[in-house]
Amino acid sequence: RLTEQLQEINNLIRSKIAVDEENARLKNEFSNLNQKFKDKSQELKDTEECAQKKEEQNRLVIKNLEKENKGLNTCCAGLLNDLEKLRNQEAQWKTEKSGNDARIKILETDLAEAREQMKELRSICSNLSSQVAVKQEELSQKDCDVIKAKKELQELQNLYGQNTEHTAQQAELIKQLQALNTD
Secondary structure, eight states, rough: OOHHHHHHHHHHHHHHHHHHHHHHHHHHHHHHHHHHHHHHHHHHHHHHHHHHHHHHHOOHHHHHHHHHHHHHHHHHHGGGGGGGHHHHHHHHHHHHHHHHHHHHHHHHHHHHHHHHHHHHHHHHHHHHHHHHHHHHHHHHHHHHHHHHHHHHHHHHHHHHHHHHHHHHHHHHHHHHHHHHOOO
């Protein structure tokens, strides 16, 4: 009986050690996931800031291009008096406008790509948040298991103490009985 209890105590201690190791591993994994989450959050923030800067630059470029176009239109209107100059100016204006439109398209494409990257990063951050929540739940469950195992271990240690005391009393009674028997 005592051997069984000692075996059971040893099993519970091994179980507690395994749970503690799993707990430490989960805490480490949680820490790693948390760091990844922070890194991705920072990456998202940086990407958003970069996209804002690009948007601002695009606005300025578009504004400048619009001003440039206005200047070209004014120039063309002013050159209507001279037909020969108008033809030369018109060819130049068409070339510049084509270049400006191409630049605007490139900037719009860059902006669309930056927005797509932001969506992907948000999705990654959302997935990481879900993983962190799951790991926190697992960690909480493991903590509960550890507390339960500690209680069971305490109860077994109390029973072991009582059994030891009871065994000592029995040994004392046996000695007394042997003494009485000898007498």
